[in-house]
Amino acid sequence: MSTMTLPAPAWRRFAAIVYDVLAVVAIVMVVGLIAQVATGGHVADSKGHVVAWWYQPLQAAVVGAYFLLSWLRGGQTLGMRPWKIRVVSREGGPVGVKQGLVRLVVAGLPVLLLMLYRVTSLQVALWAPVVGWAVILLPSLVDARHRGLHDMAARTEIHAYLN
Template sequence: MSTMPLPAPAWRRFAAIVYDALAVVAIVMVVGLIAQMVTGGHVADDKGHVVAWWYQPLQGVVVGAYFLFSWMRGGQTLGMRPWKIRVVARDGGAVDLKRGLIRLVVAGLPVLLLMLYSVTSLRVALLAPLAGWAVILLPSLFDARRRGLHDMAAGTEIR
């Protein structure tokens, strides 16, 4: 009999994703407010097109930092805390910077699909990352430790 803790069930992971989506929206709004205050309201033009070249990369860095620091400091994001799940290294230890960065980059790859908006419709550009995350999470349905591709690549799991 194995003494290794069981991986978190899918429904708790999904609930944490929903909570974290709300946290990410709040983070993006706060960064947007600060950017608007710093630029005197000139982050976007009158039509809503972003004109500050640094704005979207800044949003990505801040959101990425939220996840990275949460995983490295206690293994939990705000969305994971109520569901009592955490990201750990394969051996059960804390997630280090290298594992956290690998997990972040692989999990974040579908965000790049938003760039499809320049060659397709907004609907396709918004659905493409969702499809990408489905691909990343698909192995968790079949893996004994319920790991997605990002966890396999980083040597982490959710318990």
């Protein structure tokens, strides 16, 4: 049985995020490939504009499912495993569906900032979610239990464990 320590250090959380970014890139690439095959290569037009109305919602659903299912089945994403951290309820038990959904929605809100590309430059639109996630994670640097805003909203915590 593993021994739980509370809270997980912020550096472990940030290291796991780096790993999970790599997992998300791979997921997006696979979904993109499948979408290209399904449409005969017509997901985007010759200028690179997405023309399949379902493509971006599909990408969001698959990436969201990756995180939600990871949290519900063992409390760990691929990025969290090597750093020996896990998402748990405030009481230390498994994360419930409602908690997982709240955590996912709050953590996913900065993705909506990508829509800024319609009124600003692509560079600003790409950096906006990064700034949004920094705001969500900033409290984890000062909170006694190292919770980000998504953890506070979902009543979850990140625990470190030792084998």
